[in-house]
Amino acid sequence: MLDFAETKLYLRCDHDEEDGLIQMLMTTATAAVADYLNMPLDQMTATVPSPIKSAAMLMVNDLYLNREAQGDRKLYGNDTYRNLLNPYRAHS
Numbered sequence: 001m002l003d004f005a006e007t008k009l010y011l012r013c014d015h016d017e018e019d020g021l022i023q024m025l026m027t028t029a030t031a032a033v034a035d036y037l038n039m040p041l042d043q044m045t046a047t048v049p050s051p052i053k054s055a056a057m058l059m060v061n062d063l064y065l066n067r068e069a070q071g072d073r074k075l076y077g078n079d080t081y082r083n084l085l086n087p088y089r090a091h092s
Helices: 004-011 019-037 052-066 079-088
Strands: none
Touching: 004 019, 004 052, 019 052, 019 079, 052 079
């Protein structure tokens, strides 16, 4: 679903040292979005709507910038992430 070069540009990452990490974060974000949407992972293709891709990019960026975020400080949910995804969420 996410394009690697586009994701690196979004992250403003101009070096190659973290390419493996970025690929892993892309996979993690795609799986998290699919889970949130109650959608099979194999449906997360290049043809998903732009808001879904934007939410995944937002998550990649958050994971990339906040690698130690599960520490002592309290975390809050991201309303933008939910607002982008909620219209596409399948309720079971």
